[in-house]
Amino acid sequence: MVTIVTLQQIIDERISFLKEQINQDNKPQVNRTFQLQIDAIMSVDDLEKIDFIIKEKKALLRNSSDVYESDRLFAELDGLEWLQRQIERYT
Numbered sequence: 001m002v003t004i005v006t007l008q009q010i011i012d013e014r015i016s017f018l019k020e021q022i023n024q025d026n027k028p029q030v031n032r033t034f035q036l037q038i039d040a041i042m043s044v045d046d047l048e049k050i051d052f053i054i055k056e057k058k059a060l061l062r063n064s065s066d067v068y069e070s071d072r073l074f075a076e077l078d079g080l081e082w083l084q085r086q087i088e089r090y091t
Contacts, residue, residue: 007047007090014082015041029071036072037079047091050084 018038022031044050057080061073 005090007086010086010090011041011083014086033071033075033078036075037082040076040079041083044080044083047083047087050080050087054080054084 015038018034022034044053054077057073057077061070061077064070064073
């Protein structure tokens with residue numbers, strides 16, 4: 001039996017996994033990081049723009065002097081770079 005896994009299934013599984021990681025025993029920053037990754041992955045409406053979005057976030061990160069903004073951008077980049085790898089793998 002051959003199982004065909006689609007990119008959307010992989011994305012849905014990742015989002016479910018990240019949601020499962022959010023819990024009350026974590027520090028608020030940890031839960032926030034998971035949520036930022038979820039939001040970043042879900043925000044990509046055109047997979048062909050992923051490279052541009054990542055470059056944009058990295059430029060913002062280079063120019064950021066705020067620790068909280070940098071943390072947010074790093075979390076978003078983690079999610080987006082994961083998505084980029086999956087796009088390359090499944091397309």
